[in-house]
Every structure is written in C-alpha cells, then in structure tokens.
Amino acid sequence: xxxxxxxxxxxxxxxxxxxxxxxxxxxxxxxxxxxxxxxxxxxxxxxxxxxxxxxxxxxxxxxxxxxxxxxxxxxxxxxxxxxxxxxxxxxxxxxxxxxxxxxxxxxxxxxxxxxxxxxxxxxxxxxxxxxxxxxxxxxxxxxxxxxxxxxxxxxxxxxxxxxxxxxxxxxxxxxxxxxxxxxxxxxxxxxxxxxxxxxxxxxxxxxxxxxxxxxxxxxxxxxxxxxxxxxxxxxxxxxxxxxxxxxxxxxxxxxxxxxxxxxxxxxxxxxxxxxxxxxxxxxxxxxxxxxxxxxxxxxxxxxxxxxxxxxxxxxxxxxxxxxxxxxxxxxxxxxxxxxxxxxxxxxxxxxxxxxxxxxxxxxxxxxxxxxxxxxxxxxxxxxxxxxxxxxxxxxxxxxxxxxxxxxxxxxxxxxxxxxxxxxxxxxxxxxxxxxxxxxxxxxxxxxxxxxxxxxxxxxxxxxxxxxxxxxxxxxxxxxxxxxxxxxxxxxxxxxxxxxxxxxxxxxxxxxxxxxxxxxxxxx
Amino acid sequence: xxxxxxxxxxxxxxxxxxxxxxxxxxxxxxxxxxxxxxxxxxxxxxxxxxxxxxxxxxxxxxxxxxxxxxxxxxxxxxxxxxxxxxxxxxxxxxxxxxxxxxxxxx
Numbered sequence: 001x002x003x004x005x006x007x008x009x010x011x012x013x014x015x016x017x018x019x020x021x022x023x024x025x026x027x028x029x030x031x032x033x034x035x036x037x038x039x040x041x042x043x044x045x046x047x048x049x050x051x052x053x054x055x056x057x058x059x060x061x062x063x064x065x066x067x068x069x070x071x072x073x074x075x076x077x078x079x080x081x082x083x084x085x086x087x088x089x090x091x092x093x094x095x096x097x098x099x100x101x102x103x104x105x106x107x108x109x110x111x112x113x114x115x116x117x118x119x120x121x122x123x124x125x126x127x128x129x130x131x132x133x134x135x136x137x138x139x140x141x142x143x144x145x146x147x148x149x150x151x152x153x154x155x156x157x158x159x160x161x162x163x164x165x166x167x168x169x170x171x172x173x174x175x176x177x178x179x180x181x182x183x184x185x186x187x188x189x190x191x192x193x194x195x196x197x198x199x200x201x202x203x204x205x206x207x208x209x210x211x212x213x214x215x216x217x218x219x220x221x222x223x224x225x226x227x228x229x230x231x232x233x234x235x236x237x238x239x240x241x242x243x244x245x246x247x248x249x250x251x252x253x254x255x256x257x258x259x260x261x262x263x264x265x266x267x268x269x270x271x272x273x274x275x276x277x278x279x280x281x282x283x284x285x286x287x288x289x290x291x292x293x294x295x296x297x298x299x300x301x302x303x304x305x306x307x308x309x310x311x312x313x314x315x316x317x318x319x320x321x322x323x324x325x326x327x328x329x330x331x332x333x334x335x336x337x338x339x340x341x342x343x344x345x346x347x348x349x350x351x352x353x354x355x356x357x358x359x360x361x362x363x364x365x366x367x368x369x370x371x372x373x374x375x376x377x378x379x380x381x382x383x384x385x386x387x388x389x390x391x392x393x394x395x396x397x398x399x400x401x402x403x404x405x406x407x408x409x410x411x412x413x414x415x416x417x418x419x420x421x422x423x424x425x426x427x428x429x430x431x432x433x434x435x436x437x438x439x440x441x442x443x444x445x446x447x448x449x450x451x452x453x454x455x456x457x458x459x460x461x462x463x464x465x466x467x468x469x470x471x472x473x474x475x476x477x478x479x480x481x482x483x484x485x486x487x488x489x490x491x492x493x494x495x496x497x498x499x500x501x502x503x504x505x506x507x508x509x510x511x512x513x514x515x516x517x518x519x520x521x522x523x
Numbered sequence: 524x525x526x527x528x529x530x531x532x533x534x535x536x537x538x539x540x541x542x543x544x545x546x547x548x549x550x551x552x553x554x555x556x557x558x559x560x561x562x563x564x565x566x567x568x569x570x571x572x573x574x575x576x577x578x579x580x581x582x583x584x585x586x587x588x589x590x591x592x593x594x595x596x597x598x599x600x601x602x603x604x605x606x607x608x609x610x611x612x613x614x615x616x617x618x619x620x621x622x623x624x625x626x627x628x629x
Contacts (some may be wrong), residue, residue: 098590101593101597102593105570105594105596105597106597106629107596107597107599110599274627338555339552339560339561339562343562345564346564346566347564349562349568353562353569353629354629
C-alpha cells in the first residue's frame with residue numbers, strides 16, 4: 001500500500017502479541033513514517049532509526065538509566081538499589097560496572113572456551129540418533145545456565161531452579177505488562193545462603209571475588225561490597241546470563257533452519273561462525289527495546305520532548321535500518337560487517353557480550369558437528385511471552401533433510417524410562433578436572449559424566465576439542481571409559497580409575513604409545 | 524585534519540581523516556573501518572577498539588590512565604604497544620599515525 005491517505009497511522013504497542021510475534025513490519029513503518037513516535041496509551045516516545053538509537057544510547061547525560069531501562073520498571077517508579085548498576089547513571093553506575101567489567105574481561109571469558117564446549121557436548125551428545133530435539137529445552141535453557149553458575153559458583157543441583165526463577169520474573173501474560181516488585185526482581189535473596197557459605201569457603205569463582213575485592217564506592221570510599229550489594233550483583237548477572245543467551249541460541253536454530261544455503265556455507269567454512277553470530281544479533285536482537293528517561297527537554301525531528309519523558313530506544317528496529325544495513329530486513333551472514341546495537345551501545349553496553357558471543361559461537365559449532373541439517377516444527381514452537389526479551393520459549397526441530405510428517409508429536413519422542421533395578425549411587429557423575437601425566441608433561445582435561453536412568457554418557461575436553469566417551473563401565477568405585485581423541489594424533493585412549501570421595505586416580509593407556517598415570521578432582 | 528592509517532590484521536589498509544579532538548576509534552567507526560567495534564561508545568569500558576600503535580607514534584600519545592590499563596589487562600592479544608583507540612585523541616601532531624588492528628576485538 002503506497003497511498004498513505006487511507007492507511008491508519010503507525011502504532012506500536014509493546015504488549016500487543018501480534019507485534020511481539022513479528023515486530024519488523026511495524027518497525028519499518030516507524031523508521032519511515034514516525035522516526036519519533038509517541039504512544040499515548042502507554043506514555044512513551046520511541047526512536048527506531050539506527051542513528052537516533054545510537055545517539056540516545058550514547059548520550060548518557062540526556063537519556064538516563066537511573067529509573068530503569070525496562071518500560072514497566074520506569075513506570076513503577078521504584079527506588080532501585082545502587083548495586084543494580086544497569087539501572088543507574090554515573091557515578092553510581094561506574095563504580096559497580098568497572099568491577100564487573102574487570103571480572104568479566106575478554107581474557108577471562110575466552111579462557112572458559114573448553115568448559116563451554118564441554119557443557120554443549122553434554123547437552124547435545126545424548127540427542128545424537130534422535131529424529132528431533134529442542135533448541136531451547138535441550139541447549140539454550142541448559143548451557144548458559146551452567147556457564148554462568150560455574151562462573152558464580154552456584155552448585156549444580158540448584159542451577160535449574162535459579163534459571164527458572166529468573167525466567168519467571170520476566171514472564172508476562174499475553175498482552176499485559178510485566179509485574180514489577182523490588183523484592184522479586186532485584187534483591188536476589190535466593191543467593192543469600194550461597195554467599196554465607198562462600199564467606200567461609202572461598203573458591204576461585206566470581207562470588208568469592210565479589211566478597212574479597214575492594215572497590216571505590218559511589219561516594220569515593222574504598223571498601224568491600226556489602227552482602228546486599230553482592231546479592232544484587234549476583235542476581236543481576238545470573239539473570240542476564242541465562243535469559244538472553246538462551247534467546248540467541250533459539251534464533252540460531254530458527255534462522256539457520258530457514259536459510260539452509262547459508263548453513264551449508266558455514267559447514268564448509270566454520271570461520272564464518274563469528275560473523276553469523278553478529279548477523280543473528282543484528283537480525284533478531286534478543287533485547288529489541290531499551291528504555292531511558294529524559295533528564296531535560298530534548299529536541300528531535302522538530303518536536304520538543306519534555307523532561308521526564310520515557311524514551312524507548314528500539315535497537316531491534318535500528319538494527320534493520322536500511323540507512324545503515326543495506327537490505328536490512330534480510331538475513332545475510334555474508335553482509336559487510338558493521339557494528340550493530342544488539343548488545344546496546346554506550347556505557348551500558350552488555351557487560352557479558354564477550355561471554356554471549358563465545359557461548360553463541362560454540363553452541364553453533366557443536367550443534368553443526370552433530371546436526372548438519374534440521375527443520376523447525378512450527379506446530380509446536382512457541383515464542384516466550386516477555387516484554388523485555390524476544391525469543392523462543394520452545395523451538396522443537398526435526399533432524400535431517402526433510403520434516404518427518406508422522407513424527408509431529410513431541411511427546412512421542414520422549415524415551416520411555418528404561419526399567420532399571422537400581423540407579424547406582426553416582427560418585428562418578430559430574431565434572432572432573434583430570435590431569436594426565438603424559439610423556440610431554442601434565443595434560444589437563446575436563447571430564448563430564450552423566451547418568452540418565454542408569455545409562456552412562458560423557459565427554460572429555462582437552463587441547464580445545466571435545467569428544468564423546470564410549471565403553472563407560474562403572475563397578476562400585478572402579479570406573480573405565482574410552483576416549484577417541486583426534487588431536488594431536490588420532491588414537492584410542494583407555495582410562496581406568498578408582499574413585500575415592502572427590503578424587504580419582506588411575507592409569508591411561510594411549511594406543512600404542514604407552515601407559516601413563518592420571519589424577520582427577522571432582523569440581 | 525589529521526589522517527589515521529589503519530592496517531587490518533589481514534594487511535588491508537584504510538586511511539581516513541578525522542577532526543582534531545575526535546578519537547581514533549570514532550574516526551574509524553564514522554568511516555566504517557572494519558575491525559574496530561567501539562561498543563561502549565568511547566567510555567573506556569569494553570576493549571572492542573583495541574589497536575597497536577606504531578613505534579614512531581607511541582610516545583606522542585597521552586599516558587595510559589588507570590581505567591584504560593585495567594581494560595587492557597583483561598583484553599585479548601595485548602602487546603606492549605596496545606592502546607584503546609577511543610583514548611587516542613587526534614591532533615595535528617598525530618597526523619599520519621599508523622594503528623594496526625588485532626586479529627579480533629572479541
């Protein structure tokens with residue numbers, strides 16, 4: 001339709017499920033017809049062109065985060081704790097942010113690669129051989145939670161509960177805003193007992209670091225964080241680390257199913273994976289709308305926007321602006337690489353961006369190694385209902401070259417639990433740091449062992465590669481397994497060990513090369 | 524107007540012109556030089572504008588601040604001539620500065 005006269009003026013309601021499902025046609029209209037948009041019903045302005053979004057994100061003095069960056073939170077008008085730094089302006093923001101920036105530096109995050117890969121393998125290996133799986137339930141909801149929990153030091157048995165509580169906080173009823181409360185959203189009391197425990201049991205995790213590090217607080221005093229501040233920070237990091245990367249992984253599954261030619265290009269040339277992740281973040285931005293509050297009057301497109309107004313910065317719209325990205329509404333991993341706003345921009349740019357990129361890249365690498373082809377089962381796929389983060393709640397896919405018509409019921413694939421007389425006590429199950437005293441010195445590997453209904457499976461990661469284990473046997477405290485390694489040479493490695501509490505010692509026979517001893521410590 | 528010569532990790536070169544007072548990062552981003560991201564917008568907090576300053580220019584730059592040092596300490600592929608290009612402010616004295624870019628910013 002080109003005749004504007006009989007077209008309704010463009011309207012964007014963040015709670016309208018239609019726009020939520022596919023906001024892009026309305027984002028395009030906003031960019032072209034209402035680059036400064038005002039929604040009277042919900043009381044906010046919005047910008048949608050790349051340059052305007054970038055300017056608003058960069059102009060921290062005029063566009064404040066001190067009342068929050070989510071529409072419902074800004075409107076709730078609650079006093080946010082200082083340590084919830086993402087919803088603060090300088091200098092409060094700076095004091096806490098600097099500390100977290102350092103704790104999540106590129107060097108530290110990239111050092112987690114082997115563990116991220118092992119977690120991915122642990123999620124994906126059990127699915128090999130099935131004719132379907134779910135990008136969210138089987139990977140997106142699991143791996144990022146395990147990574148962020150490992151970083152923070154949250155015990156494995158509590159990780160799922162932590163992720164679920166984070167997700168639940170963001171859930172909304174269809175068509176309704178999110179409910180906001182200080183206690184539920186920000187205080188993070190769920191972590192209280194871990195923090196108490198870590199005070200007396202220091203480790204090398206981030207919780208310990210937060211307990212020990214001194215920082216210059218917003219008033220300029222050098223001191224340690226209070227327990228409340230640590231709770232706020234841990235709560236923030238755990239929530240941010242789970243939900244958003246989960247959405248990125250969902251979009252990876254969806255877009256690469258829709259664009260099989262590009263998926264094949266990646267399989268041919270895995271070096272394309274980093275730019276694929278950037279294109280996914282641009283094309284399907286998990287956090288498409290970021291809120292700010294005006295600290296004074298701002299003039300934009302000949303309109304005076306009064307002090308105190310709420311400005312929604314539609315980075316999901318800016319990321320498709322043709323002025324910046326030619327043919328912005330098409331997914332093209334080969335496009336000219338330019339910075340996008342997928343992680344936001346300016347002083348509040350995502351502090352976990354390095355980790356998210358790492359997780360996204362490895363999740364895709366490990367998925368493609370096992371599943372070169374898949375198709376989305378749209379009959380059973382569902383978008384998550386949140387007004388803050390946009391992505392899939394469940395994304396079941398058919399494995400292989402063509403959708404299998406008869407197999408469309410997700411329940412049909414859940415394997416019936418095997419009748420097992422007794423699931424053995426599983427001191428072997430878990431993650432082990434295993435060191436082989438090899439001919440060229442100590443070799444560190446990460447061993448991840450799982451037991452599902454009595455069936456053992458596992459992976460071992462060393463020298464940057466992860467391989468699935470075979471022939472796992474467990475006889476009380478005596479265990480053995482075979483690892484078929486491919487680097488530095490292709491060889492069968494036979495481990496046999498004895499477990500005593502959290503320690504394991506044993507022998508490893510490396511093909512024709514010889515036998516060596518190993519030790520392992522449970523993590 | 525000072526010129527900046529960016530040399531990408533793959534050897535490709537981009538020579539761009541910026542205004543006095545602008546940062547080298549901003550000049551790169553404004554001119555779509557690949558290999559510099561500048562996620563934090565020049566606030567010395569993200570390490571995505573990392574570059575290696577050629578020896579002839581290193582001493583002409585302002586000293587590394589405490590904040591920049593902390594970011595560089597946590598960045599990847601850091602060398603003795605590493606700087607965050609958002610902290611390199613262009614001046615006539617820096618006309619012709621050569622900045623090489625790392626293999627990756629992330």
